Structure formats: structure tokens, C-alpha cells
Amino acid sequence: MSDKDRIRSLLKEAELYKKQSLLTQSKDKYLNVLQIIESSRQLGNREKLMDAVREKMRAVEEKLTEIDEAPEVPELSESQHNLIRKRFSFSKDKDKAAIEGAVALAKFGQYEQALEQFKKLLKQGVLPVVVAKNIITCLLSFSTAEAAVAQFGQWVSRESLSRPQLKQIRAFLNSTFEKKGIKAEIPKLDEAPAEGGKEDEEEDAVLDLSSISIQLESGPLKGETVEFDVTFQSGNSVSVIIPARRKDLLASVKTGMALSDIQCFSPIGFFRANGVLFGKTEIKDGPKQGDYLLEIAINADSP
Amino acid sequence: MANFNFKERVIECKIVYYGPGRCGKTTNLEYVFKAFKKTTSGDMVSIDTKGDRTLFFDFLPMGLGKIRGCDVMIQLYTVPGQQKYSSTRKMVLKGVDGVVFVADSLEVRRKANLLSLKDLQGNLKEQGHSIFKLPLIIQYNKRDLAEEGFPILPEDVLERDLNSKLKAPSFAASAVKGTGVWPTLKECMKLTLLELQKELKWAG
Ligand SMILES: Nc1nc2c(ncn2[C@@H]2O[C@H](COP(=O)(O)OP(=O)(O)OP(=O)(O)O)[C@@H](O)[C@H]2O)c(=O)[nH]1
Ligand SMILES: [Mg+2]
Numbered sequence: 411m412s413d414k415d416r417i418r419s420l421l422k423e424a425e426l427y428k429k430q431s432l433l434t435q436s437k438d439k440y441l442n443v444l445q446i447i448e449s450s451r452q453l454g455n456r457e458k459l460m461d462a463v464r465e466k467m468r469a470v471e472e473k474l475t476e477i478d479e480a481p482e483v484p485e486l487s488e489s490q491h492n493l494i495r496k497r498f499s500f501s502k503d504k505d506k507a508a509i510e511g512a513v514a515l516a517k518f519g520q521y522e523q524a525l526e527q528f529k530k531l532l533k534q535g536v537l538p539v540v541v542a543k544n545i546i547t548c549l550l551s552f553s554t555a556e557a558a559v560a561q562f563g564q565w566v567s568r569e570s571l572s573r574p575q576l577k578q579i580r581a582f583l584n585s586t587f588e589k590k591g592i593k594a595e596i597p598k599l600d601e602a603p604a605e606g607g608k609e610d611e612e613e614d615a616v617l618d619l620s621s622i623s624i625q626l627e628s629g630p631l632k633g634e635t636v637e638f639d640v641t642f643q644s645g646n647s648v649s650v651i652i653p654a655r656r657k658d659l660l661a662s663v664k665t666g667m668a669l670s671d672i673q674c675f676s677p678i679g680f681f682r683a684n685g686v687l688f689g690k691t692e693i694k695d696g697p698k699q700g701d702y703l704l705e706i707a708i709n710a711d712s713p
Numbered sequence: 714m715a716n717f718n719f720k721e722r723v724i725e726c727k728i729v730y731y732g733p734g735r736c737g738k739t740t741n742l743e744y745v746f747k748a749f750k751k752t753t754s755g756d757m758v759s760i761d762t763k764g765d766r767t768l769f770f771d772f773l774p775m776g777l778g779k780i781r782g783c784d785v786m787i788q789l790y791t792v793p794g795q796q797k798y799s800s801t802r803k804m805v806l807k808g809v810d811g812v813v814f815v816a817d818s819l820e821v822r823r824k825a826n827l828l829s830l831k832d833l834q835g836n837l838k839e840q841g842h843s844i845f846k847l848p849l850i851i852q853y854n855k856r857d858l859a860e861e862g863f864p865i866l867p868e869d870v871l872e873r874d875l876n877s878k879l880k881a882p883s884f885a886a887s888a889v890k891g892t893g894v895w896p897t898l899k900e901c902m903k904l905t906l907l908e909l910q911k912e913l914k915w916a917g
Contacts, residue, residue, distance in 0.1 A: 426863060432735050435821045480762055493758055493772065500808055517804060518769055637839050697912060
């Protein structure tokens, strides 16, 4: 092939890749062309040719920077928000699904809409501590530490949350600030009205977990990490399911087994803990017949 | 996991189009939306950037009629192929019942195909699925480019690269022209529904 033909075909490729937004590939082809022109003995007018190719390449480079600098989070319509809420929540439980939907909004960077949903849920009294923590996380993501503190101050001065709940939320705010190196004064609880809110609402010290992964320490899968969706959670214990066909996995877990490394994924982040497997039972009927239900107690205070 | 709602007699399942950036996932869905309007049950929703790259996902709901008296709804999704959107891919993959892996036939995308398939395998594993067991179809897209003399990989090379271990059903396609799009999807729906029926067996 003559240099001219090679150049012609490379330019055609470069144009195609540009059109398909395969920009790095397009740029590579232009670079190839430049090399050929530079070292060619057959071609006349080389400087002019190279200028023309460089010009084309510059257009590709501009597109590349444009993409790098484009905002990562687009503005979405209300129906898109609703779609995300509906399609990215998986729990059968209505309240949990609502929280998951709002968390999905946050995960897609739609913090303001997530916040709106969480506030609604808090008003409805749905898992107040979990929801309040999510509100704090949202505020810290798209607003300021001051806004988070102000929000907490509002909860303290109103009567919608109980003292134990406020205590949990304050501890969360405190540890989040510590982790992020934020110095801010968090309202003290002494100023809260003594009798406010529903006192003894049952709520988890452990966050609402969506999945956990555990490292297996014995059996055929020794050393492997496996992830499970949490099918049910009550306080610090969670249930997960092992499908009947996972014989290898079933052989690797037994009741009483200590789990020294559990990764717990909650809607608002993840943490590591240890725990104990305290139940392993076969499911006798229903769609999951033959599968096994594992019950795991998670020690949330573990280092 | 498919969602059975026996009270309302609805079964919902989820098929995800996976593959490297710019391989033609969105184009597949656009074609389905355009050409099979009758089977779709709502509008296609795309959340993308200015450059037409998928940023979050595309979504297209379809209705497949009834199985055992239940309405079968299938939701099609695409993931963003660009490497940096890894966490979004994981989110979109959640609850998946079947996957169409769209490979780019362009020679320059050979490595990108491999990386994306590996990424799929890892993400499925994280969610407790095995790429060998989940209903999976592979599509070799952009075959039309051969006609214009562009360097594309022969099908047997793609097959060897991507499918020698998986042995998944595979289809050649040109999503812009629409060839191969429906056979790919049809086969994926077939496998997904077969799997579903296994799960449904207990119901009689
Ligand atoms: N010639 C040709 N071009 C195609 C084909 N399929 C897609 N394209 C083009 O390839 C480019 C990318 O297509 P998309 O459908 O946006 O690719 P994608 O996989 O959704 O890309 P991401 O959203 O970035 O992951 C577009 O310019 C399409 O027109 C095909 O079969 N033949
Ligand atoms: Mg796309």
C-alpha cells in the first residue's frame, strides 16, 4: 500500500471513531497518520498535510476535555426521579423499599430529591433513626456541616424524636464529623425537653443492612468471600439465604461458627464487624423450598 | 431476582445489556423501542450525557403476555460502559435475571471487550450469581462496518476471545441497522423465562 493509501484509510478510521465517540482511538489514528507523513519520502507538501491533520486531532482533543469537564450529575425530571425510586428498591417491605428508593436517588447524586423523600419518611415515622442518619448524610453531601448541625438542632428542639433516638443520631453525627475531620459544635441533648416523642420505639442499633459479605474460614470455600443480600433484619441479627444448589457454600458454614470478618453494607455506607452464625435451617416450603436460611448475629461494636 | 406478585398476578424480570463503552447497547434498545413498539409497555428512558454516553442507564419496559395466567413484564436496562462508572453498573445489575453482553467487533476494542466481560463476571459474583449459570447471550455488534472496509475482528476470533469457556448462545448484529437485535433479545428472554419457570415449578 502506498503511503497515500495508508493515510487515507487511517483518516477514514479516525473519522469513524470520532463519530462513535471512541475519541482516544480516533486520536491514536491521527497520531499514526502524523508519523507516516513525517517519515514519508513519497509525499510532497508534508508540512501543510501535517497541519491539516493536527487541526483534526485538536478537534478530537477538545471533545475529550469537554467530556472530562462535563458535570457528572445531570438534572433529572420528576418522572426520572420516580423511576429511580421505583426501580432501584427491592424490599418487599413497603417502608424499607421507600428508604431504598430514596437511597438510590442519593446514590445517583440526586441529593435534594433524596432529602425530600427522607423528610417525608421521617414525618411518617418510618424507621426514624435510619432515616435521620440518611438526612444527615445527604446534607453533608450536597450542603454543609452547618446545615447538618442545624437540622440536628431542630430535631432536638422539636418533640418528634425520642431521647434515645436523638442520642443515636448525635453519636452518628459526631463520629461522621470525626472521620471527616470536621470541627463543629453539635447541640447537647440536655437542652431537649425531657418527655418528647415515642420513648421506646424498637429500633436497630445496627444500621439497616442491605447486604453482608463474610469471609469463610473453613470448608471447601476456605478463604473466599461471599456476599449475601439480607432478606430480613431484626436489630443486630440478620437472615440471609443460601440457594440449595450452592452445596459448596452450605458445606462451608455451620451453626455456632464465629465470623471474624463481616462486611456490612447499609444504605449509607459500610462497616466491618464480627459475629456468630447462630442458625442454619432448611426452608421447607414456598418458592425458596430447599434453600437454607442462615441467621447471623452481628456484633456492631466490634473494632 | 425476578419479582413474583401473585396477588396481582404479575411477574417482573430484568434483562441487562452489558458491554464496553460505545459498543452499541443503547442503540440495541433504541432499535427495540422503535421496531417493536407493540411489545413495549412504556417509553424508553435514557439518562445520558451530552456526548450520548449513557451516564446512569437506559430503561425500556416490555410486556410479554401471559404465563400461567400471570402477566410477564420484562424490563430492559443498559449499563454505562465507560470504565469509570463501575458503581453505577453494580447498581443497575442488581436483581438481574438475564444478561446480553454486547461486544464491539472493532479491532481497536478487542481489549475493552475482554475487560468488560471480566467486570461483568466480578460484579455478578459479588451479587451471588455465576456468569456460567445466569442466562447470558453474547452479541457481536457493528458487523456492518466490514462492508465499508473497517478493521473488525472475525467472528471466530471474537468467539475464541469471549465465548470459549462460556459457550453462551451468540449472535452477529448491527444495532444501527437492526439486524440481529431481535434474535439476541428473543433468545435472552427465552432463557430467562425458562429459568423463571424452574423457579415457578413449586407453584404447580
Ligand atoms: N456502524 C455501526 N455503528 C454502531 C452500531 N451500533 C452502535 N453504533 C454506533 O456506536 C456508537 C455508540 O453506540 P451506543 O449505543 O451509544 O453505545 P453504548 O454501548 O450505549 O455506549 P455507552 O453508553 O457509552 O456504554 C454510536 O455512534 C452508534 O451509532 C452498529 O451496529 N454499527
Ligand atoms: Mg449507552
